Amino acid sequence: MTSYPPGSPPGAGPLSGKARVAGVVGWPVAHSRSPRLHGYWLAEHGIDGAYVPLPVAPENLEAAVRGLAAAGFAGVNVTIPHKETILALCDHVDDTARRIGAANLLVFKEGGIEGRNTDAFGFMANLEESAPGWNAAAPVLLLGAGGAARAVAVGLLDTGVTELRVCNRNRARAETLAAEIAGPITVLDWEDRAAALDGAGLLVNSTSLGMTGQPPLELPLDALANDSVVAELVYSPLETALLAAARAKGCAGVDGLGMLLHQGRPSFAAWFGVDPQVSEGLRRFVLGDG
Known part of the structure; x- marks a missing residue:
């Protein structure tokens, strides 16, 4: 009980x-x-x-x-x-x-x-609380194209993000997301995810990669600016390898518990x-x- x-x-x-x-x-x-x-x-x-x-x-x-x-x-x-x-x-x-x-x-x-x-609301409220003043004018890189990614995309586009880059292991699914949600969405190949960090002010990982029991997310952050924000949607573990690497670089990190x-x-x-x-x-x- x-x-x-x-x-x-x-x-x-x-x-x-x-x-x-x-x-x-x-x-x-x-x-x-x-x-x-x-x-x-x-x-x-x-x-x-x-x-x-x-x-x-x-x-x-x-x-x-x-x-x-x-x-x-x-x-x-x-x-x-x-x-x-x-x-x-x-x-x-x-x-x-x-x-x-x-x-x-x-x-x-x-x-x-x-x-x-309420998932889009949850993501945006958590982002605003954890990283107030994040740069909505800069491009956003979204990893994943599942249901959670669709909620994140809607929340970000409604906030006024002008360029949303979507990378998914299955490109066709990312293309479907872009077509059905519409807006300033650019679909990129999964192999281009590291390069897509160039100029991004926000990185969102909506995949299961890095979650407890799942394969790690392989993503060097070299192209990501030190004042960018990195957000996870998973909260098991609460501090993923991606968040740890982002914080070590000087970026603000947003864990997934707040969205829940x-x-x-x-x-x-x-x-x-x-x-x-x-x-x-x-x-x-x-x-x-x-």
Whole structure:
């Protein structure tokens, strides 16, 4: 059972008959840190509510989601492998989710199921918090072209980035990203990733390379300016080899945990009516086993 921070109000329980309930739908879902994240905020704000993990196999997705809505859930987060297929079940989809091609937040209303995507918000909020004053006028190099990369691309383009360079091991997938999202996107071959750092003010690694249990990311940073920013989307390990190399060079480093924490804020606000804050205590709690 999850234990909550000492001194926090007992907002996660006991629950009343008026409690608002939300959760996270995925397959599997045991690895998700979202219950710790939202549980912390429920306790911190003394809210009569709960947030639970909901393992749902792909073949049961529609029945489960409609059942949760009928049962009075406020909504759910959606994680792998359902973030793209869930769009077909939504009665309304916001513009960000439509452009990214995935939803990670469902809000259940009388008018039906509303699908949203908060990943772009989470990435940008983490970037602004961790590297305030980053140079949005300089080119950005984005490694990867999966769902997370699409969210990053949308967030950066909406912020006004004028040149987004995308390198992916599968170039065709990067071409698809560029075509579907549109904007000032240049697709480059994976072999050209090191050279693509020239003039870049921000490097974002959205691939799994460098993650615990995955192959390392081989990328010399020689062409990257010392005042650039390097951001990771993974948080296991929290300090990747890429971040360590960037910091040694003098660059600002942005770890991936903040994106996870900030992307949860709009979900919590939609279900429980409070815009929570990301604190150092929250970071420690979500990373820990307490």
